[in-house]
Amino acid sequence: MYSGLYVVATPIGNFGDMSQRAVEVLQNADIIAAEDTRHTQRLLQFFSINTPVMAYHDHSDERALQRISGCLSAGGSVALVSDAGTPLISDPGYRLVRHAQEGGFAVRPVPGACAAIAALSASGLPTDRFLFEGFLPAREGARLNRLNALRSESVTLIFYEAPHRVEASLQSMVKAFGAAREAVLAREMTKLYETIRRGSLAELVQFVSDDSDQQRGEMVVIVAGKPKGEHALDADVAALLVRLSQELPAKRAAAVVADCTGLRKKQLYDYLLANKQNIGG
Numbered sequence: 703m704y705s706g707l708y709v710v711a712t713p714i715g716n717f718g719d720m721s722q723r724a725v726e727v728l729q730n731a732d733i734i735a736a737e738d739t740r741h742t743q744r745l746l747q748f749f750s751i752n753t754p755v756m757a758y759h760d761h762s763d764e765r766a767l768q769r770i771s772g773c774l775s776a777g778g779s780v781a782l783v784s785d786a787g788t789p790l791i792s793d794p795g796y797r798l799v800r801h802a803q804e805g806g807f808a809v810r811p812v813p814g815a816c817a818a819i820a821a822l823s824a825s826g827l828p829t830d831r832f833l834f835e836g837f838l839p840a841r842e843g844a845r846l847n848r849l850n851a852l853r854s855e856s857v858t859l860i861f862y863e864a865p866h867r868v869e870a871s872l873q874s875m876v877k878a879f880g881a882a883r884e885a886v887l888a889r890e891m892t893k894l895y896e897t898i899r900r901g902s903l904a905e906l907v908q909f910v911s912d913d914s915d916q917q918r919g920e921m922v923v924i925v926a927g928k929p930k931g932e933h934a935l936d937a938d939v940a941a942l943l944v945r946l947s948q949e950l951p952a953k954r955a956a957a958v959v960a961d962c963t964g965l966r967k968k969q970l971y972d973y974l975l976a977n978k979q980n981i982g983g
Contacts, residue, residue, distance in 0.1 A: 711814030715892035732778035792836040821888035821922035832858040851880035856927040880972035884926040890919040
């Protein structure tokens with residue numbers, strides 16, 4: 703095996719998705735640098751791999767880098783793995799890749815499973831252009847600010863989310879993108895309880911709210927881009943719409959503003975539905 707740092711993709715759930723090349727690289731590497739050594743040991747035991755394992759993660763100190771650099775400098779090979787999927791995709795590791803490159807060492811990708819791409823491929827949403835956002839901020843205000851910044855994106859949006867926050871994140875997406883925006887929840891992919899559910903954001907909120915099992919496991923949320931012809935509401939239009947909704951039924955207020963601005967009535971009505979808790983009155 704050639705010397706260098708090998709970035710090795712591992713299964714996201716089903717060990718059957720491990721490539722033969724990945725197994726061979728892990729078997730023949732001098733060291734495996736793992737995000738969580740205990741987690742990785744289960745994978746290694748399954749494939750009868752006895753290569754020495756060391757920890758490498760966001761909080762690793764200089765000694766970890768020195769050990770890896772020493773191995774590479776001696777003409778050895780190091781395999782980098784994360785807990786699941788392709789390393790560096792919302793996982794630690796890019797600093798190690800840069801360190802290796804700057805030291806003149808080869809970095810060799812060993813491709814395989816990636817939760818974001820697996821979910822996108824089975825989503826039924828456009829795949830020609832997409833934006834991977836990773837994990838949203840945990841705090842509601844910061845999360846909504848980030849989503850509002852993405853409101854005008856016309857490409858498919860991909861997010862990772864923790865199970866205990868998925869319902870709150872979907873609710874934030876309703877506020878930012880509208881209740882009718884199409885989205886997909888992909889949960890526990892390749893595992894026993896794999897679920898891939900497509901519907902409006904409002905329907906997905908209801909789906910996870912009604913079934914606590916849908917708030918467990920690994921999550922990918924995919925949101926359709928802004929539909930053609932839909933223009934983001936500026937602050938003045940939003941304020942007018944909210945004020946009218948305090949005097950008129952929501953559908954009537956949306957119709958009036960649509961007549962005045964040329965915006966779609968459905969978009970305006972969805973905005974009122976998504977923000978009704980904040981509007982009051």
